[in-house]
Amino acid sequence: xxxxxxxFDGFTREGAESGGSGLSPRGDxxxxxxxxxxxxxxxxxxxxxxxxxxxxxxxxxxxxxxxVARRTASTLASPRRLAVRRPLPVVGADSRGHxxxxxxxxxxxxxxLDAQKKTLAASERREEERARFRQQMKDVDPKRLVxxxxxxxxxxxxxxxxxxxxxxxxHGSVPRNRGKNTTLLAALSLSGIGAxxxxxxxxxxxxxxxxxxxxxxxxxxxxxxxLMDNLSVHKRARVRQLIEARGCELRFLPAYSPDSSPxxxxxxxxxxxxxxxxxxTHEALAEAIGQxxxxxxxxxxxxxxxxxxxxxxxSRAS
Numbered sequence: 001x002x003x004x005x006x007x008f009d010g011f012t013r014e015g016a017e018s019g020g021s022g023l024s025p026r027g028d029x030x031x032x033x034x035x036x037x038x039x040x041x042x043x044x045x046x047x048x049x050x051x052x053x054x055x056x057x058x059x060x061x062x063x064x065x066x067x068v069a070r071r072t073a074s075t076l077a078s079p080r081r082l083a084v085r086r087p088l089p090v091v092g093a094d095s096r097g098h099x100x101x102x103x104x105x106x107x108x109x110x111x112x113l114d115a116q117k118k119t120l121a122a123s124e125r126r127e128e129e130r131a132r133f134r135q136q137m138k139d140v141d142p143k144r145l146v147x148x149x150x151x152x153x154x155x156x157x158x159x160x161x162x163x164x165x166x167x168x169x170x171h172g173s174v175p176r177n178r179g180k181n182t183t184l185l186a187a188l189s190l191s192g193i194g195a196x197x198x199x200x201x202x203x204x205x206x207x208x209x210x211x212x213x214x215x216x217x218x219x220x221x222x223x224x225x226x227l228m229d230n231l232s233v234h235k236r237a238r239v240r241q242l243i244e245a246r247g248c249e250l251r252f253l254p255a256y257s258p259d260s261s262p263x264x265x266x267x268x269x270x271x272x273x274x275x276x277x278x279x280x281t282h283e284a285l286a287e288a289i290g291q292x293x294x295x296x297x298x299x300x301x302x303x304x305x306x307x308x309x310x311x312x313x314x315s316r317a318s
Contacts (some may be wrong), residue, residue: 060168074161089301115289122255124255125254125255125257133257133260145224146189146224146225147187147262148186148216149185149261149267150185150186151183151267152182152184153177153182154178156174156175156176157174157274158172159276174279181202182282183200185195185203185208191298191301192297192300195213195218195219208233208239209236209239211239212239212243220249221248222248223246225251226249227252229258229261230252230255262308265303265307265308266304269295269296270289270292273292
């Protein structure tokens with residue numbers, strides 16, 4: 001047992017000198033080598049006891065073996081054993097030190113990102129055509145522009161959000177059988193809303209030609225540019241003839257480019273007003289549309305034109 005006692009005594013002295021609970025804090029690998037030596041010594045001592053070693057020392061050896069095992073276990077569980085000398089690496093960090101997100105960490109929150117509603121654009125639109133259009137309109141004074149478009153509405157419009165106690169749903173009701181849409185045909189210039197017409201149902205070629213001939217064309221001044229999207233009813237020959245007969249020019253927006261049409265912002269304001277009103281008959285809806293159009297000001301129109309990239313000459317200079 002002298003060999004065993006020398007190992008255990010050395011182990012105890014080393015721990016006492018370090019002031020710890022059993023292991024000297026000189027390095028992880030050195031501690032592991034000493035632990036491996038202790039395990040081998042304990043195994044040899046147990047083997048000698050099984051093969052008829054001195055019986056007078058067997059009980060003492062077992063008690064000493066248990067004592068060493070307890071000290072070793074307490075040392076491994078000690079906080080000092082888990083101390084580190086440098087900051088822990090980020091989970092999944094690459095060789096350059098850039099952290100990668102762990103599975104238990106929300107990716108968007110860790111990167112400082114918030115969930116946002118997507119702004120979707122048509123994949124069919126052609127950017128080269130849009131760039132060419134912007135270049136063509138660069139030198140055009142927006143005071144000459146008259147933007148024409150249509151917007152549909154119905155008697156089931158309602159705000160999508162409402163207030164409710166925390167944890168409870170907000171409830172509402174709308175007509176399921178809402179009938180045909182009501183279509184608004186309107187023109188927008190820097191002075192505000194211009195020629196308008198309301199009809200029941202979707203717009204067709206005959207209805208649009210009647211609008212241009214009887215309402216839009218008489219309101220045009222020579223030199224103005226009428227801007228429309230690529231709806232098929234806008235491209236009929238009769239429409240162009242009526243506009244050009246007033247000394248005006250007809251131009252079309254690039255395909256799938258509502259962001260270049262200021263009147264889209266007008267319809268957004270209109271729809272928000274109709275949702276708040278909540279008209280539930282077609283007559284009430286037509287009345288609400290008229291009242292909402294009266295709230296569109298020249299200041300609104302100027303902001304919408306600027307938002308779409310059309311800047312009046314006086315604002316360019318400033």
